Amino acid sequence: MKLKPIRGLLTCLVFIFFGPLLRSQFVYEKPELFDFIKNIPPDISEYTKQALCYKNARNIAAMTLGTGLLIHYDDRLLDVSNNMRDQVGWSKQIDWYMEHIGDGYLQLYVSSGLIGYGFYKKDDRALQSASQIFESVFASGVLVQLFKHATGRESPFVATTPTGRWRPLPNQVDYHNHVPNYDAFPSGHVATITAMVVVLSENYPEHAFIKPLGYLAITLNGLGMMNTGVHWISDYPLGIALGYGLAKIAVKRGRVSKKNNTFSVFPSINHRGNVGFSVNYTL
């Protein structure tokens, strides 16, 4: 059991220091202006197919069980999060900053940055990444809204029961008049930030800081929203699954692998004068 943290730490170190050796092995084409909108319906269709296939049954079961367990402990975990804030001593303003990591403006800011960079440097990878961020954020937004309108769960700050009341398929007029009473499950913020992190880490594997920094951002976003009373912790697994899955689909659609398996053997001589054979196999 003691080895686990050490192994985790070693993995992180290897990841941080050897990550830059990774290079993107894909070809990117310049996206069309409205590709990110046109791709949303097929993305959602693909996501639904993948989520409902037998191969994914274990993952879906694990997520459902995890969410169920978290729902059971939601109020206690909310107290833990609030106590942690009090003990560490960060202010409500910090919670506000953390909450807004996932509200879409940061994603817009980063994507616009990629567009500016991509246009100036004629870099199709940057333009594709921006398009994929928009695509996965909007696609996850559509599914998140469907779930919210179907589940009707109360947010913590308006909760009338310890873990928030659920009103499945609520009256949609009531929903729009009292949104916090119905829109807790799942978290759109977490889906949004997860989608952005996945797109960037998939397209820029040589920048090893994206994953640790991105996962930290998702964690902080989750804590911030619990502390501001916007979400329960059980709202996150589905949000993460939606953001992650749709980002993976958007990334897959937006690039082509330049893998061409080659196998070659040839004689070689190195600078010390040693003679031998070089065997190359490109995966």
Next chain:
Amino acid sequence: MSFDLLTSWLQKFIVVLVLFSSQALSISLEVKLKSSQQFEKVRFHNAEQDFLFVVTTSGVDSIDWNSIQGVRIKKTNDFHPIKKTFLYLGCFTFFYFLLETMYMEAPFSVPQLLGVITVFGGSGFVGGVSYAKLLEQNKREHLFVEIDKQNKKFQKMLGFLNSNKKYQTK
């Protein structure tokens, strides 16, 4: 609203993470042979007194220094991690400055929301172009060394190439 994030542990952590994961220098090496009129980019492997060893598609190859007229060491697509860290933090802080300023007016009406989207989109775009321009600026920096084995500059260059091998661009 105060910017207490500036002094928070979160920001210190981000600084450390960015510093540790950034490349300090990124260079490329170009060689001009006496028999050639132009510079050829090579992938450096090792430099010794008599030969320059380069990586080719078929393995490591050597070039006699006597056949080389000069080398050009170009600083390419990266800049110093401290500058980079300040740039990233600047962008991040600017984002929160905009967000705080605009949220004073929240909840937004439709025209206000369009304005907010334009401001974030525009500032992100300008940030991206500025970042690309900064990289372009650094690209122009290069060092030309004419090969003369008796010259002290030659020895210095051998040392530089060997010690900065890991920073060369792919």
